[in-house]
Amino acid sequence: MESNVSRRTVLRAAALATAVPAVSAIATQATAAIPTSAAAVPARWAVQPFQLADVTLQQGVFAAKRALMLAYGRGYDVNRLLQVFRANAGLSTLGAVAPGGWEGLDGEANGNLRGHYTGHFLSMLSQAYGSTGEAVFADKIRTMIGALAEVRTALRKDPTGLAASGPFGSGVDNVRGSSQYIELPPAVLATARDLTVSVWVRPSHASAWARVFDFGDDTNRYLYLAARNASGVPRFAITDGGAGREQAIDGSAALPLNTWSHLAVTIAGTTGTLYVNGVVAGRNTSMTLNPAVLGTLRNHWLGRSLYPDPAFAGAFGETNLWSRALGADEIAKLQHESATGDLASYTFAETTGTFADRSGHAGPAKLRRTWGGPSHPGFLAAYPETQFIALESMTGSDYTKVWAPYYTAHKILRGLLDAHANTGDERALDLASGMGDWMYSRLSKLPKTTLQRMWGLFSSGEFGGIVEAICDLHAVTGAPEHLALARLFDLDRLIDSCAAGQDILTGLHANQHIPILTGLVRLHDETGETRYLDAARNFWGMVVPPRMYSIGGTSTGEFWKAPGLIAGTLTDVTAETCCAYNLLKLGRMLFCHEQDSRYMDYYERALYNQVLGSKQDKADAEKPLVTYFIGLTPGHVRDYTPKAGTTCCEGTGMESATKYQDTVYLKGADGNSLYVNLYSPSTLSWREKGITLTQRTAFPYEQRSTLTVRGKAAFTLRLRVPAWCTGGFEVLLNGQPVRQTAVPGTYFPLSRDWRDGDTVEVRTPFRLRVEKAADAQEIQSLFYGPVALVARDPRTTFLRFGLYRNAGLSGDLLPTLKTVAGKPLHFTLDGVELAPFFEGTEDPTHVYFQRAEPAIVFGALDSGVANPVKPGGTTLLDEIWAAAPFADKGALIRQVQAKTTAWRDAGLLGAEDARKVVTTARQASYAK
Template sequence: MAPPLSRRTLLQTAILATAGPGIAATASTATASAATLPAPAARRLRPFHLEDVTLDSGVFADKRRLMLDHARGYDVNRLLQVFRANAGLPAGGAVAPGGWEGLDGEANGNLRGHYTGHFLTMLSQAYASTGDPVYAEKIRTMVDALVEVREALRRDPAVLAAPGRFGGAVEQVRGSYQYVDLPAGVLSASPAITLAVWVRPTHAGTWARVLDFGDDTTRYMYLTARNADGVPRFALTTGGPGAEQGLDGTAPLPLDRWSHLAVTVADGTGTLYVDGTAVARNTAMTLTPASLGTPAHAWLGRSHFPADPVFAGALDGFDVWSRALSATEISRLQGSRAADTAAGPGDLASYAFDETEGAAFADASGRGLTATLRRTWGGPSHPGFLAAYPETQFIELESMTRGDYTRVWAPYYTAHKILRGLLDACLATDDDRALDLASGLCDWMHSRLSELPDATLQRMWGIFSSGEFGGIVEAIVDLHALTGKAEHLALARLFDLDRLIDACAANTDVLDGLHANQHIPIFTGYVRLYDATGEERYLTAAKNFWDMVVPHRMYGIGGTSTGEFWKARDVIAGTIGPATAETCCAYNLLKLSRTLFFHEPDPKYMDYYERALYNQVLGSKQDRPDAEKPLVTYFIGLTPGHVRDYTPKQGTTCCEGTGMESATKYQDSVYFAEADGSALYVNLYSPTTLTWAERGVTVTQTTDYPREQGTTLTVRGRTAAFALKLRVPSWATAGFRVTVNGRAVEGTPVPGGYLTVRRTWRSGDTVRVRVPFRLRVEKALDDPTLQTLFLGPVNLVARSSATDHLRFGLYRNAALSGDLLPTFTAVTGKPLHYTLDGTEFAPFFEGTEDPTHAYVRRAEPRVVFGGTDSGVANPAGPDGTTLLDEIWAGAPFASKGALVARVRTTVDAWVAAGLLGRADGDRIGAMAARASYVS
């Protein structure tokens, strides 16, 4: 009997089954579960699992090792704190990570929970790649906790008991949105009152209410542990904040220690006591609790002002008397419970908070005013709900007409990260609970979104930031491939942003002004929808969209966006700034390129993949260990002298999340296979070992690429006939050579294509690929004098603290091949490092904090060949192209004579056009003939 299929195998099989009958026939016994998916579409290629491709020693393995150490060392309970808090569960002392993943983060933590999803994906990839059980154990811890969180959210809130000042106490976890609801008649319209309570605050935030009795933000009475000045305050008003009659303390209450607060109001005088000592007195109080009548609400821990936080800490011994206790009576409350003093328990209300379960608190006043623990937002609308904040974020989005991330910050984006993380956890560990959580999350989303009119959905998804939903469509379609639930495929289609899909399907460029990372990942999802439905508009829109970004809005390193947004098409130099190339954008463009390549193996997608992976993505990870932080960039500024920030925006950002993922899946696109197993694509030259179980072979790449200009592939295992398709990079314009067992392969390599080697492979066959690098420049589309340098696939940056663009001439020693590298001097012992005019150039992928210049200003003031100066100024045409530019555009040259001929014909044309004098032209031609060149 065959062994059971893993979840990962089932998912890949299901995805393959959506790719057409010819593919489904090869997909083993699991295809039946996916056979009901509608309108299967053709996918020519399929990827390999991460565990099928071992990453061997090299620059990628070095970077990954740093991230794996971070994954190993970071306490995942910190990530889970915000989920547990939202569910009212104990956090075990764990402290939220902060930044965007915390209650004090940017926009008040309205994106919290997203980082947990990223971390789950990182751990899943780390486990798949290494097999190290430490990552599986961390996944298990996180899934355990999220199961418990969802169950807690499904139930009414329950008492979280804690040791009190004299007995028990009720703990209010920060971020729990829980409060104690007292019956409305607790004040009994009493003209005099004493309030007394023990508090142990755990957070220094202001305006969290110990109590708030009232109707709204106009009529209320409150006691807060910290006002705007950080000291206790009691206030009473029937006219809103401007009419408050109050009492303010003189010092902050200590955190994590019990303090006693008491207030008396009677006969026009109010007094505030802290730990039995009167700290404030107001003898002009004309309002009494009776002024409020019967308040609509009587809350402990909750404010009538929605922006105020819920009280975080513990409450013990809350009593209310219908008279003003004396100073002596209040002093005696410090030593024992009220019931054990002469004052006795409060006659209006008295709660000891000794309960250890349930949601009710007994009243010892004799009035039977049982209090109830509640959530400010009630509870989820569907049992599948799972989040680190209330469902109100999602509800409020449905009525928003414009974005405001301080109120609602991309809740479906956050849901996507959680969903993706759970799905990846399931695939990595075969944990059905993770699948159940993911399925339930989608069931909940469908229950909400399927009830909304299409116009509402279109408005929501078009709102900047608040309506951002990331790659949720891709994740939902992947889930549907496992569950087969019609509701899940229907849910994926509810995220259609028709305005953008239709424009891109018609090849109408509407990207100017759009938020880049809000839109890139949705097209990967639309390609997956094409897989599942066969609707061509999804695939056509995605292809056209990609072409609108690459190269028209792409920087040399493969990044895109400035300040997170796109500007006009073909404006590169005009958009360079300190906040260019958001790292998430590169991550998502790589995913889209990869997904499109499965359908149409156009080498342009893999050319882009190499560019972005070997430069921006590698360079976004700092080259030093840190268990606390992933050390990944957010923006990569391309301004002169930019220093990369590897701990951006207080941490736990979207880009750090995708950066963690990128660094644990470097090998995911090195190899692809034809769906029928007839060919193996080698897309990237990277030290890896592929286990191709279907064909019974392994393919090992031995190389130090990109420090080595080529690679060696060794095939071992069964004898197998298949085509080996070797990518010829578009920049490899000369010298690309392939041998098999020492014999040259027939065929002409075409830059920007694949060289195919067809044979029956036998164990031990060796393929040697030679990929000579040359130094070349790429010009900014809108300013040809602003250029970035590449040596083969590697972007070279100048290291300098100068804040103006550095100016360099590069033609002075150019080789006959057109290679500009002879103008530079290699740095001994430092591969891929060079100097020019005293400035060091280094690979962009090195994650240092050196100030860098990704773009330099090209300055070729005089005509120089082979290091010999003609003494003639280098003229420029109307479009900025210089004489030297036009001459060297003819490279490579087969011989010195070919170069000299090019010089003379170009000079003659410029003389005829009046751009160059004849005498100067003759001098240039004569000097070119005398000069010496490297080949």
């Protein structure tokens, strides 16, 4: 396979002729060349992205957030991420400690998701290098790719011994997580009635029931020595009737970790004795069983249990077996002198995986893996293939046994593809291609019914965005089996219902399903099947906006409720950050097919609010400081370090923070259009056109942006008119207003033969507005332009705010608020501070508040009339201000007269109160 990869490769990274300067204040290291070709762009996309290297972020909120993540990426020791991979392959872990949380053996569900965070990290590093060209990122990528290549090679072979310095000069170390054990020859116990087993061990983990040795047929007939029983002390037992008939000896103290200890068990007649470091630790004088009674046994293992117990983690030193019971003085001598048993004797000095027997009787021992070995040479993971095998027979979800192995495979595959795309490292493509070949070899043999059952399992069957990654792999390799593999992940129930426009999302795990749809878009790109694109397009409409919170997130407790149920689902575990990440990706893909501005309106909403707000504004060397959930209950405090900081959301958060610029600009596939989707300080290098476009703005702290063209070319500049921009979007070309209608929620086209130095000024006036929860009109969020403003207040009940009291003729509610001097985008309302959600603080926040307009007030003038309410919650003031903007005060008065008359005639407002309302409206003064 390896020899064919380079011939199949159609994309190779090239380098810029000159280095690109660092883009953040802390990027002081020398930069390397940045590749100009990073990924295959689907031919079916009418609009295409630029490479990360083509768009440079300038100083602003995005660059500041990214600087924190770049610093984290520069400083983190990638050997910690590689620890679980190296351990799984039985390689030295170089003393590294896994990150913890989900990324390690001791994490949730026994570490069954380990390896996923490594994939995220590799993507983050690749994007960081693609953006900045800093050599430090390329060096870390090379280290990781080289290590993963070594891991795959090791997994392909029988395990080899990892040398340890033992009590008498040698030993073999079984790294925790390697699933390795030593198999002794079949007849090693012979027909011994009396017996001594002497073993030097250096345990590295306090696992209960890990075996020093286990000789037996099954869980019915055996004799074993566990390093620690449930009480933490050594235990010897022998039985011919299972656990209930064990004749046992328990020690009196725990073995120390990372220290050599000598264990010996003797059987003489009816007496069994357990020795620890030459001292009797326990004795049983009523034993009726011995090896001869048990007869010839099938399995003779050091470090492995006949039960589903963990493999022994640590080192084995000199091990001897005698066909007699050594005396106490002889056992004591073994603490200081090497010896040779008459049944078997091993020093484990070899590193080949085969260990010579010095006794000359038993024969060599072999190093084995409890799970055998990979089914295919392309296998690469941080845990045994048994996770994938077990999934194939599961009928119900149990993440403590099998936790999303194909999700983890996706993250690793995606990281490898990103590494290849951004550095051109062919080893990364070889590893990725091998993973594709391995998965195809497994899944192509399974019946379709099995695949449908697997992919329908919650959590265990989750596979993330693997279809998208496999399609990207196919775009590079052209291998037909890779495209065939992508189709094997089709979840027909979801695809068919979405394609038909039938909403079955209620009760589904949100982030298990969103990335499936990004994969379907790519499958459409590769196959042309409209069913896939139809499903993705219809799915989008089922989530945005029906199941979307105001900040752009979705899901509560990771699951979807019924469409339109927003206020009724506000909890501490709403808006999983991964969901926003994947919805952004899906919306971007759909926009590349159909240039509907609603996708970019969502993109701006989620990016400027949930994604930016999910990253804490603080540096940390150990964690990326990104939220998992964003609780939307009143007074919620964001948690930026859940589960030790290695969840899926911390992973996607790292990726988000190193590609903020990826959708600021997009280009038409025909080369005739340039889409400006986001108003963000940045510089675009449009190489094909010989154009550089610089965007200068402090957006969203200012409500304008100036774009300057360098170079000459003809194309249409398409400026997004945000849906929220209802206050008069303006465009000035070289200082002169462009007389052209701007419609919110569309693009404003400027077609021109652009000349060097041309400038375009875009003015996007903000207004303060509310967004109402569909299921409770009084529960609302506050927005100023694209920015969600949240109340910072420790109360845990909904705050009650009124906003009409000083509304302007435009309908802008901003005059009701007071600005905070020296703090842009900060306001106060009724003594409560309002601040942008994107500020990553640990303040208690209120994204939603309760609207309360008890009195009819105009221009801060109180009419003395209570604000009447219709069934359903609509008030008289709601209906009056729904007609805003008003051309002048007279237009407002006419609206007030019309609405008070209608409410009076309907019996909802008294005649005298109606008169007072109109009089007050006339007397009041209004801001524009």
